[in-house]
Amino acid sequence: MHTMWKGAxxxxxxxxxxxxxxxxxxxxxxxxxxxxxxKTPIQYTRTCPHCDKAVEWDEIVRGFEYAPDQFVVLDKEEMESVQKKRSQTIDIVDFVELSEIDPVYYDKTYYLAPETSGLKAYRLLEQAMEETQKIAIARMVIRSSETLACVxxxxxxxxxxTLFWPDEVRPTNELPNIQSEGNVTEQELKMAVTLIGQLATSFQPEKYVDEHRNEVLAMIERxxxxxxxxxxxxxxAKQDNIVDLMKALQESLKATKPAKRATRKKSS
Known part of the structure; x- marks a missing residue:
């Protein structure tokens, strides 16, 4: 695996x-x-429709559109002055219950592996969190941006x-018809609860495969x-790459076919 960040x-x-x-x-x-x-790959270029010419990266600045066609321009020095300095720590600020975090806040997941010198401290934190059944809320800096995180x-x-900030989660009251009452009868509710009970099981992620992706890969392989x-x-001059493509396709299909068969067997 590629190391994305080192710190503490x-x-x-x-x-x-x-x-x-x-x-x-x-x-x-x-x-x-x-x-x-x-059959030549299409290229995309940065062009200015007003000047009708291609634009190099050193000719581009950042602008915030505060009104239609009205921009506040920030140069490189101004952007750097407000960027968070790269931090090498994941700073834990609170310990909370996992059930208190709505899944809508979750963004991306990363594994943390201990350095050899910190193995004991790593196990200490891991076992203490297991013992207390708590998770941590932390702050960290990724790519010069401060990020809220759950450990x-x-x-x-x-x-x-990484977690979305609270103001990044849209309020549900903006959804259409969400406040309307439905005329659900007691019998309909009882049938729905019974159906859920019949379909209830433990979560086994290996049961689920992307069948659409497998079909596309199989079509490409054919x-x-x-x-x-x-x-x-x-x-x-690059036709030798076909061999590598075939190997990649075959390995992808081989990795998913057993799970697919097992899923169908259980459902039959």
Missing amino acids: ISFGLVNVPVRMFAATESKDVKFRYLHKAC RVANGVILVE KVQNQEVATAPAAT
């Missing part, structure tokens, strides 16, 4: 040196846009989950095997 968890007078790793990764099948006529323990690993491929004019 700080609570009280205790510092726990850790490294941070992304806990999740996207498995979406990514496509590139090609020119239909020649918790799962399967012997300390995780940090086309590669049948030589239904297009080569861009400037990429004729």
Whole structure:
């Protein structure tokens, strides 16, 4: 895994040196846009519609649109003056119950692994949080931006989950019809509760697979095997990559097929 951040968890007078790793990764099948006529990948350029020309990065500044077509421009020095200095600590400020945090606040999850020198402190924090059944609310800086975070323990690993700030969570009273009363009868409610009871089970994440992604990968694999491929004019010397593509596709399908079969067997 690639180390995304190095620092320490700080609570009280205790510092726990850790490294941070992304806990999740996207498995979406990514496509590139090609020119239909020649199958060349499309390029996107930064252009100014007023000057009708391409714009280099050193010609670009940041502007906040406070009214239609009205901007407050901030130069590099001004942006740097308000950016948070990079911090190397995850500062715990409170310990709370996990059930008190609505899942709507969760953003991204990261694993924290201990440095060799901090293994004892890491285990101390992990076991103390397990003992008290508490999770921590913390502040940290990622990419010069201050972030609210939740520190918790799962399967012997300390995780940090970035949280949305309270004013980033939209109020539910903005939703249409949410305040309206429905005419639910006692019999309808009883049937719904019975149905939920029949479908209730323990959460087993391995049961669930992205069937759409598997179907797309299988379709791509068939086309590669049948030589239904297009080569861009400037990429004729890179056909060896087809071997790597086939291997990647086959490994992806192999990793998900057993779970898919098990899911269907249980549902039958």
